[in-house]
Amino acid sequence: MTSTALTTQATPATPPTLPAALPATTCAVVFHELGGPEVLKTEEVPLPAPGPGEVLLRVEAIGLNRAEAMFRSGGYYYRPTLPGSRLGYEAAGVVAAVGEGVTAFVPGDRVLSAGTFDFGVHGVYAERVVLPESSLVPAPADADPVTAAALWVTYATAYGGLVETGGLAPGDQVLITGGSSGVGTAAIQTARRVGAVPIVTTRGTAKREQLRELGAAHVISTDTEDLVEEVKRFTGGAGVRLAFDGIGGPGFTAVGDALTPGGTVVAYGWLDPRPMVLSMNWPLTVRTFGNGLLARDPGYRRRAAAFLGAGLASGELAPVVAKVFEGLEAMGDAHRLMESNAHTGKIVVRV
Incomplete structure (x- = not known):
């Protein structure tokens, strides 16, 4: 197998490259009201030609993210503009055309969307979408569309939150x-690739063995086990220096309680919308992480792409795909599975 490293190679400036006849519309998933998966509709929407600094992407596969279900139901940190809001951060596809001034990509390049945009406007749940050049990164050369669609948002979030924000180092014990x-x-x-020791939580016991097989050194079933007691038992009473939390809510207190004095919690999400309660295990540091904002920095995109590409090439990083749905019409069913919490890993819709 050849290297799957993600690299960004500058190409000479070229005039805009457009097909002889661009389609005027494209099939896309939109919603006209807030609600459950049933509000998602597949419709024909206008498709503008790529303007200066923009790329027309032919979408091959879409990776679902929990933020999209929150946005659809009105629980995200920004609100959709209704009716006719778009949806979706993460897609893998092929460059179909480029606008004036685009230098990083040419038609035929395989790319990933980096989620740096308002997905109510540029949502990638579509057969084709126009995105800013700065919102794309090269796809790994040997990755099929489904694997590629399951890669960027999840692994860049893990890398950016754990390594760049949390300073995860070899030998660290980290709570996930x-x-x-x-x-x-x-x-x-990601923790294993760095040389750290991941301590992982899950609800119930059904996924315990799967998580161990993925590399978890210790799995805590929060429905039946006390998080803080289990972390302290596994770490010999010391606690962890770093915790990586995407849940929030009242349980955020226990995450802080599981830290060593002076430890850090990196919060990257709020699946539990109730207020977070800060632990009194002081001193501690709480940092928040937003991959979409950080990915606007070209230097960060290069570093994340290099880490992900090298990990794919070595086999240390391998996206876990829970299920692949076929066609945009299946998006409602894909959202239902995502909200059921019955899956492990990433849900992908092949276009």
Whole structure:
């Protein structure tokens, strides 16, 4: 197998490259009201030609993220503009055309969307979508569309949150909550690749063995086990220096209680919308992480791409795909599975 390293190679400036006849519309998933998966509709929407600095992407596969279900139901940190809101951060596809001034990509390049945009406007749940050049990164050369679509958001979140924000180092013991989610499974592999020891939480016991097989050194079933007691028992009473939390809510207190004095919690999500309660295990540091904002920095995109590409090439990073749905019409069913919490890893819709 050849290297799957993600690299960004500058190409000479070229005039805009457009097909002889661009389609005027494309099939996309939209919603006209807040609600459950049933509000998602497949419709023909206008498709503008790529303007200066923009790329027309032919979408091959879409990776689902929990933020999209929250956005659809009105629980995300920004609100959709209704009716006719778009949806979706993460897609793998092929460049179909480029606008004036685009230098990093040419038609035929395989790329990933980096989720740096308002997905109510540029949502990638579509057959084709126009995105800013800065919102794309090269796809790994040997990755099929489904694997590629399951890669960027989850693994860049794990890398950016654990390594760049949390300073994860070899030998560290790190607490990862929600270990069976897409980001959770990516975080387990990322921690192992760094040389750290992942301690992972899950609800119930059904996914315990799966998480161990993915590399979790210790799995805590929060429905029946006390998180803080289990962390302290596994660490010999010391606690962990770093915790990576995508749940929030009242349980955020226990995450802080499981730290060593002076430890850090990196919060990257709020699956539990109730207020977070800060632990009194002081001193501690709480840092928040937003991959979409950080990915606007070209230097970060290069570093994350290099880490992900090298990990794929070595086999240390391997996206866990829970299920592949076929066609945009299946998006409602894909969202239902995502909200059921019955899966482990990433849900992908092949277009």
